Amino acid sequence: MSDIAIELRGIDKSFGLVHANKDINLTVRKGTIHGIIGENGAGKSTLMSILYGFYQADSGDILVGGNKVTIKDPNAAISSGIGMVHQHFMLVENFTVLENVMLGAEDSQILNTSISKARVELKRLEKEYALEVNPDALIEELPVGLQQRVEILKALYRKADILILDEPTGVLTPPEADHLFRILGQLKDQGKTIIFITHKLREIMAITDEVSVMRRGEMVATRKTKDTSVEELAELMVGRRVLLRVDKGEANPGAVKLAVENLTVRDSRGVTMVDNVSFNLRAGEIVGIAGVAGNGQSELLEAISGIRRAVSGTVLLNGKPIDVTGHADPGDLRNRGLAHVPEDRHHVGLVLKFDEAENGILGYHNDKRYLNGVFLDTKAIQVDAEEKIKKYDIRPPNPRLKTANFSGGNQQKIVLAREMERGPDVLIIGQPTRGVDVGAIEFIHKRIIEMRDQGKAVLLVSVELDEIRALSDRIIVMFAGRVVGERDPDATEGELGLLMAGVEGRKEAAE
Amino acid sequence: MSNPYAKLPAWAEYGLIPLVNLIVAFLVAGLVVLLVGENPLKAAYHMINGAFGRGEYIGFTLYYATTFIFTGLSVAVAFHAGLFNIGGEGQAYIGGIGVALACLWLDKTMPWFVVFPLAIVGSAAFGALWAFLPGWLQAKRGSHVVITTIMFNFIASSLMVYLLTRVLKPLGSMAPQTRTFEAGGQLPKLDWLLSIFGLDVGNAPFNVSFLLALLAAFGVWVLIWRTKLGYEMRTMGFTPSAARYAGMKEARITVIVMMISGGLAGLMALNPIMGEQFRMQLDFVQGAGFVGIAVALMGRSHPAGIIPAAILFGMLYQGGAEIAFEMPSISRDMIVIIQGLVILFAGALENMFRPAIGRGFATFGRRFPVAAQRGA
Ligand SMILES: Nc1ncnc2c1ncn2[C@@H]1O[C@H](COP(=O)(O)OP(=O)(O)OP(=O)(O)O)[C@@H](O)[C@H]1O
Numbered sequence: 011m012s013d014i015a016i017e018l019r020g021i022d023k024s025f026g027l028v029h030a031n032k033d034i035n036l037t038v039r040k041g042t043i044h045g046i047i048g049e050n051g052a053g054k055s056t057l058m059s060i061l062y063g064f065y066q067a068d069s070g071d072i073l074v075g076g077n078k079v080t081i082k083d084p085n086a087a088i089s090s091g092i093g094m095v096h097q098h099f100m101l102v103e104n105f106t107v108l109e110n111v112m113l114g115a116e117d118s119q120i121l122n123t124s125i126s127k128a129r130v131e132l133k134r135l136e137k138e139y140a141l142e143v144n145p146d147a148l149i150e151e152l153p154v155g156l157q158q159r160v161e162i163l164k165a166l167y168r169k170a171d172i173l174i175l176d177e178p179t180g181v182l183t184p185p186e187a188d189h190l191f192r193i194l195g196q197l198k199d200q201g202k203t204i205i206f207i208t209h210k211l212r213e214i215m216a217i218t219d220e221v222s223v224m225r226r227g228e229m230v231a232t233r234k235t236k237d238t239s240v241e242e243l244a245e246l247m248v249g250r251r252v253l254l255r256v257d258k259g260e261a262n263p264g265a266v267k268l269a270v271e272n273l274t275v276r277d278s279r280g281v282t283m284v285d286n287v288s289f290n291l292r293a294g295e296i297v298g299i300a301g302v303a304g305n306g307q308s309e310l311l312e313a314i315s316g317i318r319r320a321v322s323g324t325v326l327l328n329g330k331p332i333d334v335t336g337h338a339d340p341g342d343l344r345n346r347g348l349a350h351v352p353e354d355r356h357h358v359g360l361v362l363k364f365d366e367a368e369n370g371i372l373g374y375h376n377d378k379r380y381l382n383g384v385f386l387d388t389k390a391i392q393v394d395a396e397e398k399i400k401k402y403d404i405r406p407p408n409p410r411l412k413t414a415n416f417s418g419g420n421q422q423k424i425v426l427a428r429e430m431e432r433g434p435d436v437l438i439i440g441q442p443t444r445g446v447d448v449g450a451i452e453f454i455h456k457r458i459i460e461m462r463d464q465g466k467a468v469l470l471v472s473v474e475l476d477e478i479r480a481l482s483d484r485i486i487v488m489f490a491g492r493v494v495g496e497r498d499p500d501a502t503e504g505e506l507g508l509l510m511a512g513v514e515g516r517k518e519a520a521e
Numbered sequence: 522m523s524n525p526y527a528k529l530p531a532w533a534e535y536g537l538i539p540l541v542n543l544i545v546a547f548l549v550a551g552l553v554v555l556l557v558g559e560n561p562l563k564a565a566y567h568m569i570n571g572a573f574g575r576g577e578y579i580g581f582t583l584y585y586a587t588t589f590i591f592t593g594l595s596v597a598v599a600f601h602a603g604l605f606n607i608g609g610e611g612q613a614y615i616g617g618i619g620v621a622l623a624c625l626w627l628d629k630t631m632p633w634f635v636v637f638p639l640a641i642v643g644s645a646a647f648g649a650l651w652a653f654l655p656g657w658l659q660a661k662r663g664s665h666v667v668i669t670t671i672m673f674n675f676i677a678s679s680l681m682v683y684l685l686t687r688v689l690k691p692l693g694s695m696a697p698q699t700r701t702f703e704a705g706g707q708l709p710k711l712d713w714l715l716s717i718f719g720l721d722v723g724n725a726p727f728n729v730s731f732l733l734a735l736l737a738a739f740g741v742w743v744l745i746w747r748t749k750l751g752y753e754m755r756t757m758g759f760t761p762s763a764a765r766y767a768g769m770k771e772a773r774i775t776v777i778v779m780m781i782s783g784g785l786a787g788l789m790a791l792n793p794i795m796g797e798q799f800r801m802q803l804d805f806v807q808g809a810g811f812v813g814i815a816v817a818l819m820g821r822s823h824p825a826g827i828i829p830a831a832i833l834f835g836m837l838y839q840g841g842a843e844i845a846f847e848m849p850s851i852s853r854d855m856i857v858i859i860q861g862l863v864i865l866f867a868g869a870l871e872n873m874f875r876p877a878i879g880r881g882f883a884t885f886g887r888r889f890p891v892a893a894q895r896g897a
């Protein structure tokens with residue numbers, strides 16, 4: 011059976027009480043792109059980590075090219091021809107591309123000969139697969155899309171025939187993602203095998219040959235991509251019909267809750283990231299900020315929520331000013347009815363080493379209901395966590411579990427539950443569904459619209475244009491730190507795309 | 522999945538790994554002893570016997586351990602907030618002023634149990650004061666505490682030389698030290714505690730500050746895991762950007778934590794000054810501030826780990842002195858090497874055996890279900 015690249019037989023893996031992989035069978039054909047989808051916590055990353063030697067299966071066999079192998083660590087995976095591109099890149103930030111690619115694969119004791127050999131090889135790979143990067147650029151200076159390319163080069167340099175990509179598009183802008191797909195197409199044409207994990211069913215339909223669906227630790231189905239549909243896949247994943255379109259009624263905008271005027275924000279290097287931005291947000295409406303990542307949306311949210319100091323401008327919350335250019339205090343803003351779901355849940359929204367219950371009070375830890383004087387009321391905190399776990403269906407339902415051990419989507423639900431359950435007047439949300447499965451997206455979208463219908467003001471930033479269009483009542487487009495236009499949600503994707511690329515905007519501004 | 526190491530059950534994480542590290546440290550130390558032509562088994566015998574062989578030896582071991590519990594806790598508290606306080610040495614030294622003042626003032630008129638609380642407050646206050654400045658400098662000026670606390674160790678040292686040679690020294694005395702305290706400035710020994718186990722404390726200065734150290738350890742546990750301040754400290758220590766997002770006042774917390782840390786280091790001064798020498802001498806801290814770093818490291822910054830780690834180092838001090846005495850070819854410096862090896866394996870090379878042990882668990886893993894583990 012030489013056309014089979016990888017076969018998994020009866021893979022089983024538990025973490026304590028969590029049965030992450032149950033008797034998994036999977037066959038990946040050589041020279042194909044094989045998609046793997048599944049709800050958050052379904053066990054996709056665990057399965058790939060077993061294949062790549064990070065974890066050991068409790069039982070089951072791995073066959074590579076028809077031969078049984080034991081993969082006890084990533085080195086063993088590499089010698090079996092398996093490479094992995096991690097969701098959180100494992101690159102040395104202050105090394106160059108070349109140094110990163112050869113790191114750990116130096117083939118001579120003398121560094122210089124190693125380097126020159128590696129340079130030649132890297133050039134060859136770049137040419138063969140059209141993966142241009144400057145070998146002497148420092149990683150920290152490269153955009154995410156290029157860093158990912160370096161991860162791919164790293165795997166190819168180690169002669170990987172089988173490439174695993176775990177949610178590679180989560181961090182990419184749409185053009186970067188398109189570019190990645192072209193690269194994957196080329197790799198496939200060269201005979202490489204690719205395993206591709208994603209939550210975006212559209213991507214599955216666009217580039218895979220076959221797709222396998224996991225649910226609650228089990229492999230529930232494998233389909234030929236051309237014989238299936240987005241609807242069927244969503245249903246297989248969640249086990250019920252999923253509403254892929256958002257159902258929402260007319261907005262009933264009320265009083266202005268948040269007024270931003272001439273706000274300007276610079277980053278730590280002094281580059282202007284938000285340039286004289288003004289807009290209003292009313293009660294009972296959702297305003298979406300569209301834009302390619304890195305055009306100032308993140309800094310805008312940070313300034314409004316008091317995390318980053320603005321250079322100039324004013325922001326009024328419920329008619330009263332926020333000291334955005336001075337010492338705005340995020341804790342004080344929470345008391346005044348502003349809640350913030352930050353874009354970066356790993357470094358801002360959560361403390362990964364805390365347990366679930368501890369993260370449930372982050373930012374609200376001054377609230378009397380969690381305290382007995384200066385002491386934490388652990389009982390109250392626990393009860394509160396259990397309620398949210400139930401209401402938001404956070405899995406596994408264990409408030410004592412370390413947050414790092416929850417899957418990405420469930421981590422996001424922990425943050426959302428914390429920020430939404432207060433009934434804030436103004437909710438600002440960055441990337442609400444990054445890395446979140448379709449079932450949870452449906453749930454999160456429903457909750458956001460419910461908030462709006464209760465008369466809350468919602469400011470939404472997302473790089474997913476579909477999401478912006480589905481949820482927003484008004485869309486503001488940012489480009490290079492400026493607001494380049496405002497549109498209705500029924501504006502076409504092409505029209506918004508042009509604005510986001512700064513094409514239309516320049517014309518409009520000139521007029 | 523960025524963590525290449527499998528997660529281990531708590532008993533392996535906190536019991537097995539430190540034990541393996543320790544055994545290796547002693548094996549390597551044994552090799553060193555072998556190299557100088559001595560019998561490692563004999564050295565080990567003298568070490569163990571010297572630390573635990575008699576009631577008196579145990580008293581000495583626990584006396585040293587008391588000191589190390591205070592300095593270990595001091596380092597651990599700061600560490601939970603992401604601060605590396607290397608100034609325990611200076612803070613303990615300055616803390617001595619508080620003890621000395623209380624004793625010099627009241628030792629002739631008041632019993633020890635009146636002087637002791639005052640000395641506790643005094644030592645903690647002076648230690649806290651000495652840590653306040655570096656904390657404040659970091660909070661307001663961004664000067665890193667690692668640098669400033671080291672510098673403050675030197676300042677403390679010079680200041681104490683001045684005080685002990687000019688101000689606190691009794692007139693006409695040649696020695697750079699205060700006068701010897703009367704009964705009110707002398708802490709009672711814990712001879713009754715040892716006699717419960719049928720041991721005789723002998724000359725060992727094992728005194729009530731040991732109980733204070735245990736109390737402090739419990740207090741630190743409550744502080745870190747049961748108070749709002751502890752919650753804020755841990756947030757800051759793990760993820761500073763999340764602390765900012767949560768509206769925590771980093772500057773304020775930095776200053777408070779440094780003062781608590783300095784106060785704990787200051788308490789250490791009670792043990793030698795009121796418990797052993799009954800006067801304040803030059804250099805009474807004797808490196809205990811630095812040993813505290815190793816103790817905190819080995820005890821994983823958890824009070825339940827710090828107490829056994831402090832006892833271990835107490836044993837190395839006491840038993841080490843015994844080896845040097847019994848086996849002349851092993852000098853004091855050799856003992857320092859052995860202590861260094863323990864620090865190296867228990868602290869710095871913490872992760873050396875983890876992958877292998879992790880693999881062991883993966884192989885036999887099914888039999889040891891990983892209990893969902895608390896943040897503590
Ligand atoms: N190291 C670990 N310790 C304990 N539980 C774990 C560990 N790693 C994963 N889990 C649990 O195993 C289950 C599967 O997790 P996994 O990360 O494989 O899900 P996933 O399908 O990749 O989800 P997502 O789409 O959100 O990334 C989850 O319930 C998770 O909480």
Ligand SMILES: [Mg+2]
Nearest residue numbers: 054055417418
């Ligand atoms: Mg995953």
